[in-house]
Structures are given as structure tokens and as C-alpha cells.
Amino acid sequence: MSTYKDVKRITTHILHEMKAKNEKISMLTAYDFSMAKIIDNAGIDVILVGDSASNVMAGHETTLPITLNEMIYHASSVVRAVKRALVIVDLPFGTYQGNSIEALNSAIRIMKESGAHGVKLEGGSEIIESVERILSAGIPVMGHLGLTPQSIYKFGTYVVRAKQDEEAEKLLADAQLLENSGCFGIILEKIPAQLAHKVAKSISIPAIGIGAGGECDGQVLVSHDMLGINNDFNPRFLRKYHNLYQEISGAVGSYIKDIKSGDFPNDKEQY
Ligand code: KIV
Numbered sequence: 335m336s337t338y339k340d341v342k343r344i345t346t347h348i349l350h351e352m353k354a355k356n357e358k359i360s361m362l363t364a365y366d367f368s369m370a371k372i373i374d375n376a377g378i379d380v381i382l383v384g385d386s387a388s389n390v391m392a393g394h395e396t397t398l399p400i401t402l403n404e405m406i407y408h409a410s411s412v413v414r415a416v417k418r419a420l421v422i423v424d425l426p427f428g429t430y431q432g433n434s435i436e437a438l439n440s441a442i443r444i445m446k447e448s449g450a451h452g453v454k455l456e457g458g459s460e461i462i463e464s465v466e467r468i469l470s471a472g473i474p475v476m477g478h479l480g481l482t483p484q485s486i487y488k489f490g491t492y493v494v495r496a497k498q499d500e501e502a503e504k505l506l507a508d509a510q511l512l513e514n515s516g517c518f519g520i521i522l523e524k525i526p527a528q529l530a531h532k533v534a535k536s537i538s539i540p541a542i543g544i545g546a547g548g549e550c551d552g553q554v555l556v557s558h559d560m561l562g563i564n565n566d567f568n569p570r571f572l573r574k575y576h577n578l579y580q581e582i583s584g585a586v587g588s589y590i591k592d593i594k595s596g597d598f599p600n601d602k603e604q605y
Pocket of ligand 1: 363382383384385386387424521523544554555556
């Protein structure tokens with residue numbers, strides 16, 4: 335099904351080629367060694383060490399609290415597991431918006447200390463100086479437009495973005511600006527499918543969607559959401575491929591029952 339299945343290592347150049355050849359790009363998040371190994375072996379193209387680790391791994395309400403050191407810890411665990419996928423890491427809130435030198439230093443720390451292959455930043459024209467400085471150091475950068483969770487306190491809610499013309503026009507201009515500055519790809523989060531299609535058509539770099547319709551060049555989901563580990567997050571855009579919450583609680587329940595009844599361990603499970 336995929337022409338790129340046997341590629342030994344996915345690079346940003348291969349992602350460009352995939353877009354040019356109309357092959358959809360698959361992307362999922364991972365934050366730890368074991369999950370990254372499964373996802374990579376299953377053949378995913380891109381692994382995102384997202385700052386959604388702040389919610390999924392640490393239980394924070396937003397992505398804002400996660401630190402650069404914590405992101406490096408997650409990213410290096412993922413990198414140790416991955417053989418084929420391109421590994422991209424989110425620059426966390428507060429490590430790139432202040433000034434472009436701080437942004438470059440944050441990106442360099444991620445690349446040097448985790449061994450990842452690139453970084454992702456949220457925003458358009460407001461952060462373009464940081465994007466350009468990071469790119470000038472030879473670090474691949476991915477943009478992120480639409481619903482940018484690090485700005486949740488500005489937006490006030492997680493509803494669909496860019497439904498009005500003014501915001502849609504700025505998003506389109508930002509996508510072109512990010513492409514012109516040298517970004518290798520852009521995440522489009524929770525925007526109308528028609529707008530995402532227009533953006534994807536207007537740029538030559540891949541536009542990867544999450545809640546942005548089927549006309550993007552690829553799709554990304556948070557792995558814990560699509561595996562159904564996270565039981566109480568059910569937005570319309572999410573397709574759940576499993577109900578691991580139920581599977582795991584069932585297994586844990588059986589384990590508890592077997593201990594209480596004295597069934598575990600049996601004669602063959604001891605020395
Ligand atoms: O942090 C994250 O998981 C993300 C994805 C939702 C794109 O940025």
C-alpha cells in the first residue's frame with residue numbers, strides 16, 4: 335500500500351516527496367520508549383513527542399506547565415526506541431516566544447540532548463524570527479497553526495479555529511510565511527476542512543491535519559486518544575481504534591482477583 339514502507343529512515347525530504355506523489359503521511363505522538371517502539375515497528379512515518387505529554391503523561395489540565403527538561407527526557411526515551419520514523423519534538427511554552435536566541439538555545443538543547451530530528455513551534459508571524467534563527471542553525475522546523483493549545487488562555491476554549499474570514503486569511507498567510515522561511519511541514523489543528531484543503535493546496539510542504547479534514551497531506555492523533563487509553567476525551571475528529579482503557583482495567587481486575595483467590599502464582603509460576 336505504501337511506496338515508502340521499506341524506507342530505512344524517514345527524512346524531511348521523503349515527506350516532501352510523499353506530498354508530491356500524493357502519498358498520505360501518518361503521524362502519532364509518543365512520549366516513552368515502549369510505546370515509541372510499538373508505533374515505530376508498526377510503520378508510522380513521523381513520531382511527535384508532543385507537549386501533550388503535559389496532559390497525557392503528567393495529568394496537567396493544559397500543555398503550559400511542561401518544561402524543557404521534561405520534554406528532553408520524553409524525547410530521549412522515544413529516540414532510543416525508534417529506528418525508522420522521523421522524530422519531532424515540541425518546544426514547550428515559554429522556551430521560544432521570548433526571543434529568538436532563547437528559541438535557538440532551546441532547540442539546540444533538544445537536538446543535542448535527545449537526538450531527535452527536528453522541532454515544532456506553535457504560531458505564525460508572531461514567532462517567525464525564532465523559526466528563522468532555529469532554521470539557520472540547520473535544525474528542521476515544523477509549524478503548527480489553527481488551534482494552538484499553548485495559547486488556550488488567549489482563545490478561552492478548544493473550539494474550532496479560523497471559522498471567520500479574518501482568522502482564516504491570517505492562517506493562510508502564516509502557512510505561506512512558514513513555508514517561505516524554510517519549515518519542512520505544518521500541523522493544522524481543528525480548523526474547517528475546506529480551509530485546511532486550501533492551505534494544503536497553497537503550499538508545497540506537507541500540511542498534516544488533526545481535526546482538519548481529509549484533504550490534508552497526512553494525519554496526526556495523540557496515540558493515547560486513538561488507542562482509547564484516555565476514556566473521557568471524545569471530540570468529533572477522533573477515531574478510536576481500540577478501547578485500551580477497558581482492556582487494561584479488565585486485565586488488572588483479573589490480576590487482582592487471581593491474587594485474592596490464591597490462583598496467582600501457581601506451581602509453574604514459581605521457583
Ligand atoms: O502536543 C501534541 O500532541 C500536538 C498534536 C496534537 C499535534 O501538538
